[in-house]
Amino acid sequence: EAAVTQSPRNKVTVTGGNVTLSCRQTNSHNYMYWYRQDTGHGLRLIHYSYGAGNLQIGDVPDGYKATRTTQEDFFLLLELASPSQTSLYFCASSDPGTGGHSDYTFGSGTRLLVI
Amino acid sequence: QQKVQQSPESLIVPEGGMASLNCTSSDRNVDYFWWYRQHSGKSPKMLMSIFSNGEKEEGRFTVHLNKASLHTSLHIRDSQPSDSALYLCAARGGNYKYVFGAGTRLKVIA
Secondary structure (H helix, E strand, C coil): CEEEEEECCEEECCCCEEEEEEECCCCCCCEEEEEEECCCEEEEEEEEEEECCCCCEECCCCCEEEECCCCCEEEEEEECCCCCHHHEEEEEEEEECCCCCCCCCCCCCEEECCC | CCEEEEEEEEEEEEEEEEEEEEEEECCCCCCCEEEEECCCCCEEEEEEEEHHHHCEEEECCCEEEECCCCEEEEEECCCCCCCEEEEEEEECHHHHHHCCCCCCEEEEEC
């Protein structure tokens, strides 16, 4: 079954630490996205990509880097983590090329705590 | 920057009642809307999508869209306790970028 798998499910790090969140999709989708979810803000787009090697800036990119190494794999990097980055992170994939209005498939989320 | 506004922030309805949720985009380029449902501790799951003016019904769920005002609404009839969740509206603008609203938290009480 097509899916989006995120790892780790939970992560605790210290302020200033390095964190890498991983996402793999088996949907054969071109587009992949990283969102953060905070109470009162819904889902906010950090970065997205429409293919291996491509990266597009989202709405809240500060403090985050991302890399799309293959069609399946999309990584989110926090190189100097701050408490403001404590959040629930979701990865998603979609393929608007197939009809132009593909739904999102979300991963199960990664809960990050920066202390 | 495109914004998607949802109202109300929270809603309580009795079991068997009607829940009505609203969503408006500020981007004139938006061409597609989705409604997602997110149960506590879970990831969002797509409920319905709409891109044409008018109404679309699937079971107990009905979605309306007014493209002129960029307003969509979701109506849940015969609400059940299992419908209690965060409901997120998403709008697609340029570059296939989807923007989500902050959500409406629905609670259905028995």
